[in-house]
Amino acid sequence: MVQGVIMHRLGSTILLLLVILCVVLLLEGAAACSGGRCELGDRCSSEGDCGSELYCYNCWIxxxxxxxxxxxxxxxxxxxxxxxxxxxxxxxxxxNSFSIRGEPFHTGVPRITLYNQDDSVTDQLNNGVRALMLDVYDFRDDIWLCHSKGGKCFDFTAFEPAIGTMMEVEAFLSANPSEIVTLILEDYVSSDHGLSKLFHSAGLTKYWFPVSSMPRDGGDWPRVRDMIRRNHRLLVFTSDESKERAEGIAYQWNFMVENQCKLQRWKFLRKKPRC
Structure with a gap:
């Protein structure tokens, strides 16, 4: 009987301490900042808490x-x-600039894939993004953006026809004559001159930086002001080496290098990225 009373009191004490701890944490979070006074990295509960050019976001990684x-x-x-x-x-x-959370299903089938972005391509560009990584596939007799594997697009991994995104890029370049945009394509398109037709249809060829003018062997590129003056404001790179000769689209590894960095900083591992 005495033991039962002791255990009951101990349980009540632990519960009370947990309640107090929760209240303290809530008060601490609420008192930290609000009303537009929160700075970069501060905890927040709504957009109104954050200062200028900041917004409230949950990045679980x-x-x-x-x-x-x-x-x-x-x-x-x-x-x-x-x-x-x-x-x-x-x-x-x-x-995966196209892999946007909330993108409508254009195939009539619910999408089963991972998402990488919250903003539209237009918003990404307006917010300062200047290079887009896009996965392009032959699909439904057209070229689509798809987050898939094995070089094949499916109804449940497809996002949208690529023409829509390319037209967003064209609209941005047209409205911002001093900006330069780079497209890096993970390229699974095998249709005859499919990408060339896509860029022509989107009105992007007038901004094209010709592969013949790209420097080889690590040399310097033209000055930005000269690229702007010549309207060479769209750089396109493909993962398909054959496209450089066939369509004049630069093979990325002739002009790029990449450092490998494996992200391991999951919240349950608490590890830093390993590069």
Missing amino acids: EFAGKRCVRTTVADPFKIADTSLPFNKYAFLTTH
């Missing part, structure tokens, strides 16, 4: 709960003007 994160990036052409070679600048790039 990097941190638990919502924090204030950036909505735009610094413009390298405003920091260092446009007098340097193109390869002397760094640009924000989005991986």
Whole structure:
């Protein structure tokens, strides 16, 4: 009987301590900042908590709960003007730029795949992204953006016909005559000159940076101001080596290098990226 009373009191004490701890944590979070006073990295509960050019976001890979994160990036052409070679600048790039959460189902079949982005391609560009990584496939007698595997697109992995995204890029370049955009294609298109027809249909060829003008062997690229003056403001790279000769689309590994970095910083592992 005495033991039962002791256990009951101990359980009540633990419960009371947990309640107090929860209240303290809630008060601490609420008192941290609000009303637009939260800074980058601060915890938040709504958009109104965060300061200028920040928004409240939950990135479960990097941190638990919502924090204030950036909505735009610094413009390298405003920091260092446009007098340097193109390869002397760094640009924000989005991986699987088309894999957008909330994108409608265009095949009539629910999509079963992973999502990488919350913003439309137009919003990504307006927020400072200057390079888009896109996966292009032959699908339904057209070229589609698809987050799939094995080089084949399916109804449940397809996002949309690529023409829509290409027209978004064209609209951005047209509205921003001093900007340069790079497209990096994971290319599974085998239809005859399919990509060339796609870029022509989207009105992008007038911005095309010709592969014949791209530097070889690690040399410097033209100065940004010269690229803008010549309207060479769209750079396109493909993972299909044959397209460079067949369609004049640069094979990416003739002009790029990549450092391998394996992201292991999952919240349940608490490990840093290994590069």
